[in-house]
Amino acid sequence: MNEVFPKLCSAPLGEAAAGSIVLIPHNDGLLLSLVTDESVQAHVRSIVILNLNQPSSPSVVFHENWGKSQICLCYETPLRFEISNKEDDIGTNSKWWRHVGVITSIRNEFFIRAAAPACNGFHDINVQTGAIFSGEKPNVYGVFGVWEIWLRDPLRERSAPIFNFNIHSQ
Numbered sequence: 001m002n003e004v005f006p007k008l009c010s011a012p013l014g015e016a017a018a019g020s021i022v023l024i025p026h027n028d029g030l031l032l033s034l035v036t037d038e039s040v041q042a043h044v045r046s047i048v049i050l051n052l053n054q055p056s057s058p059s060v061v062f063h064e065n066w067g068k069s070q071i072c073l074c075y076e077t078p079l080r081f082e083i084s085n086k087e088d089d090i091g092t093n094s095k096w097w098r099h100v101g102v103i104t105s106i107r108n109e110f111f112i113r114a115a116a117p118a119c120n121g122f123h124d125i126n127v128q129t130g131a132i133f134s135g136e137k138p139n140v141y142g143v144f145g146v147w148e149i150w151l152r153d154p155l156r157e158r159s160a161p162i163f164n165f166n167i168h169s170q
Contacts, residue, residue, distance in 0.1 A: 005077065005153065005158055006075060006076075006077035006151050006153075007075070007076035007077045008023075008073045008074065008075060008076065008077075009073070009074050009076055010071055010072070010073055010074075011071070011072065011074055012068060012069050012070065012071060012072075013035070013045055013047070013066060013067065013068050013069070013070045013071075013072050014039075014045055014068030014069065016035045016072060016074050017035065017074075017130075018035055018036060018037035018129060018130030018131070019034070019035065019037075019126065019127070019128050019129045019130035020034075020035050020074055020075070020130075021033070021034055021035075021075055021079050021149065021162070022035055022047075022072040022073060022074050022075070023072060023073040024047075024066070024070060024072045024073075025071070025072075028053060028054070029053070030073075031049050031050075031051060031052070032049070032050045032051045032149075032162065032163055033047040033048060033049050033050060033072075034047065034048040034050065034112065034125060034127065034130060035047055035130050036048065036125055036130040036131070036132060037129065037130045037131050037132070038064070038130075038132055039068070041065075043067065043068055043069070044064070044065040044066060044067060044068060045066050045067075045068050046062065046063065046064040046065075046066070046132075047062075047063050047066050048060065048061070048062055048063070048112060048114045048125050049061045049063055049114075050112075050149075050163055050165075051163060057115075058100040058101065058115040059100075059101060059165075060100050060101040060112065060113070060114045060115065060165070061100075061114055061115045061116075061117065062114040062115060062116045062117075062122070062123045062125070064116075064118065075151070077151055077153070078152065079149055079150065079151055079152075079162060080149070080150050080152050081103070081110065081127050081147060081148075081149055082147060082148050082149075082150055083103055083110075083144040083146070083147045084144065084145075084146035084147065086146070088168075089144060089145050089146040089167075089168075090142060090143070090144055090145070091142075091143045091145065092140055092141070092142065092143065095143060096143050096145055096167055097143065098122070099113070099145070099167060099170070100113050100114060100115045100122055101113060101114075101165050101167065101170065102143050102144060102145050102165075102167060103127065103143070103144040103147050104124055104141055104142065104143050104144075105141055105142035105143075105144070106124070106133065106137060106138065106141045107138070109126055109128070110126070110127050110128070111124035111125055111126055111127065111133050112124070112125055112127050145166070145167030145168065146164075146165065146166050146167060146168070147164070147165050148161050148162075148163065148164040148165070149161070149162040149163040149164075150162065
């Protein structure tokens with residue numbers, strides 16, 4: 001059997017597992033998105049668009065009403081969020097605490113902060129499970145301003161970056 005790398009499958013967005021990274025065809029190009037565990041209504045699903053490219057809009061946006069029947073490409077090859085541990089790329093909750101796109105470390109979980117235009121604020125979404133953070137945030141938590149999503153493979157020459165975020169260039 002022939003090998004295909006990376007392994008992708010096409011499926012309706014409603015069938016994608018929460019926490020998965022998908023590519024959604026759009027008139028502006030492919031939207032790289034994190035699938036959440038939230039369904040507001042029976043026919044829609046919430047996602048976090050990571051690469052939105054619209055003027056006067058942040059690139060990382062929470063979108064709560066994307067059609068479940070929309071066909072998307074799902075990565076079956078494992079992806080990894082890799083965060084920078086350089087001193088200038090890490091802050092506490094007082095540094096970048098209201099910036100969209102950063103990854104926050106709350107207890108033992110990692111959340112991406114996405115703009116939520118409907119409420120003029122933001123949501124923190126778990127990068128592994130797609131769960132939307134609810135409850136009280138602790139007084140101190142880590143904030144990572146530089147991170148990437150990598151397609152990793154045992155054959156190193158096939159590893160490739162899928163997306164990168166850098167707070168310093170926002």
